Amino acid sequence: MQIEDLKLILKVAEFRSITRAAAKLDMRTATASAAIKRVESALGCELFVRTTRHLRLSSAGERYIVQCEQALTILEQAKQNIKGEHDEIEGELRVALSSDLGRNLVIPWIDEIMDNYPKVSLRTHISDSNIDFYRDSVDIALRYGSPNDANVYGFKICTVPRLLCATKEYLAEHTNPIHPDDLAQHQGLFYQLQDIINNVWEFTDGENKYKVKMQGRRASNDGDLVRRWCVAGKGLAVKSALDIADDLLNDRVVTVMPDYQHTCGELWLICPSRQSITPAVRLLRDVCRQKAHETLKQLVEKGILDASVLVN
Numbered sequence: 001m002q003i004e005d006l007k008l009i010l011k012v013a014e015f016r017s018i019t020r021a022a023a024k025l026d027m028r029t030a031t032a033s034a035a036i037k038r039v040e041s042a043l044g045c046e047l048f049v050r051t052t053r054h055l056r057l058s059s060a061g062e063r064y065i066v067q068c069e070q071a072l073t074i075l076e077q078a079k080q081n082i083k084g085e086h087d088e089i090e091g092e093l094r095v096a097l098s099s100d101l102g103r104n105l106v107i108p109w110i111d112e113i114m115d116n117y118p119k120v121s122l123r124t125h126i127s128d129s130n131i132d133f134y135r136d137s138v139d140i141a142l143r144y145g146s147p148n149d150a151n152v153y154g155f156k157i158c159t160v161p162r163l164l165c166a167t168k169e170y171l172a173e174h175t176n177p178i179h180p181d182d183l184a185q186h187q188g189l190f191y192q193l194q195d196i197i198n199n200v201w202e203f204t205d206g207e208n209k210y211k212v213k214m215q216g217r218r219a220s221n222d223g224d225l226v227r228r229w230c231v232a233g234k235g236l237a238v239k240s241a242l243d244i245a246d247d248l249l250n251d252r253v254v255t256v257m258p259d260y261q262h263t264c265g266e267l268w269l270i271c272p273s274r275q276s277i278t279p280a281v282r283l284l285r286d287v288c289r290q291k292a293h294e295t296l297k298q299l300v301e302k303g304i305l306d307a308s309v310l311v312n
Contacts, residue, residue, distance in 0.1 A: 003075065005035045006068055007275075009047060012036065013065050014273055016055050023137065069275075090119035091280045096131045096141035097124060100223040100243040101267075106142060109291050113283060120280050128193070128223050133272040140281055142288065144240060144265045153274060155285045157267040158292045161241045161309060164201075164256040165248070167233040177236075177257055180210035187235030188214030192221045201238055203260040210260065238262055241305060245295050248304055255304060267292065 011021035012032070022032035040046050047061035057065060097106050103126065114120050123138075125131070131141045147154040177183050180203050191198045197219045203210045214236075218229055227244055230237035231252050237244075247253045269285050271277050299305040 002035075003072070005039050006072055008032055008035050009039055010065065010069060010072070010275060012048065012055070013057055013061070014275075018055065089113075089117040089279050089283055091278055092121045092123060093280055093284060094123045094137065094139045095125070095284070096136060096138040096143075097126050098128050098143065098223060099126055099225075100227055101142065101144075101240070102126045103224055104246065105242060105291070105295070106288065109287050110284065113280075113287060117280075117283070128191070128221055130193075139271065139276045140284070141270045142267065143270060144267055146266050146268055147270050153271045153277060155269045157269055157285070157288045158296065159309060160265050160267050160292075160296075161305060162238055162262040162265055163241050163244065163248075163304075164203075164236060164238055164260075164262060165230055165244055165253045166236045166256050167231065167253050168251075170233040170235065171254070171256070178259075180212050180257070180260055183212050183214060183236070186214070187218075188216035189226050189229045189235045189237040190214070190216055190219035191223055191226050192219045194221075198238075201262065203257070203262055205260050240265060241299055241309075242267070242292060242295055245299055249298055249302060 008021060008025060008027075011024055012018055015021050015024070018032050018036065019029050022029045025032070036048070043060075043064070045060045046058050047064060049056050049058050093110065095110075097103075102124065107124070110122055114122060125136050125138050131138065131143070133139070133141070142157070144160065146156070174186060175182075177186060183201070188199055188201070199214045199216060199219075201212050201214055203212070216235060218226075218234060220226055220229075223239075223243060226237050227239055227247070229235065230239065230244070231247055236256060241248075244253060248255070267288075269281075269288060271281065293310065296305060296309055300307050300310060
């Protein structure tokens with residue numbers, strides 16, 4: 001019985017579909033079906049109950065899957081234990097990244113990993129749209145916002161303040177707002193998810209909350225484009241401190257209304273299943289935590305962020 005066949009069995013059990021499991025493992029559906037029959041023949045029982053529309057585990061399959069997962073975990077641990085320091089990290093990182101964070105920060109971080117671990121390969125899906133792990137053929141996603149699905153596994157990378165930013169030139173021409181009420185005079189640069197434009201901005205001074213519906217002529221579903229508009233002096237934008245860190249550190253933009261903070265967010269690395277958490281994924285998690293901390297620390301040292309962000 002081949003280990004790859006057992007991995008397929010676990011994927012079919014996870015997706016409740018031979019077609020989806022085959023696509024996830026980059027194999028033909030017919031090949032996957034033959035492998036399942038091969039395992040069932042070796043065991044002398046059916047692991048799945050199949051109808052024309054549905055597939056579910058049989059009672060024997062439910063018992064077998066638990067021990068199969070444990071056995072593969074033990075085998076993987078044994079494999080990693082006998083590898084050297086650099087050889088122990090291998091495999092393909094199939095990762096989904098948001099446009100701004102991915103292009104300008106995380107891809108260089110992953111390039112460093114690949115330079116140090118030549119057996120690691122990369123396949124990226126860069127988009128600000130919601131991720132479907134099956135449809136988009138990815139194993140992990142680095143996203144803002146804590147996961148709200150109990151069926152996924154997640155690692156918090158850091159807490160990330162969101163900042164109101166603009167260029168000095170824009171502020172000199174349009175005046176520098178000092179209170180949320182002053183924002184009515186300004187052009188907002190908006191992020192758009194599907195048909196929803198994020199043109200309602202919320203701020204707090206620590207005691208009171210302020211909600212402002214902004215006016216603006218530019219909106220995009222690409223966060224990197226919103227940042228570029230901001231750097232070009234087209235208006236005000238609310239951006240993750242990580243996404244706009246390089247522009248802040250190099251004085252291409254400045255923060256606006258520092259006494260009125262926007263809501264903080266969280267950066268998470270999300271996996272659809274425990275099987276997706278490979279040594280390479282753990283390495284990516286650790287590198288992201290380290291690099292994000294270093295970037296936030298630079299913003300603290302320049303006086304842009306409060307030091308409390310480094311302990312959250």
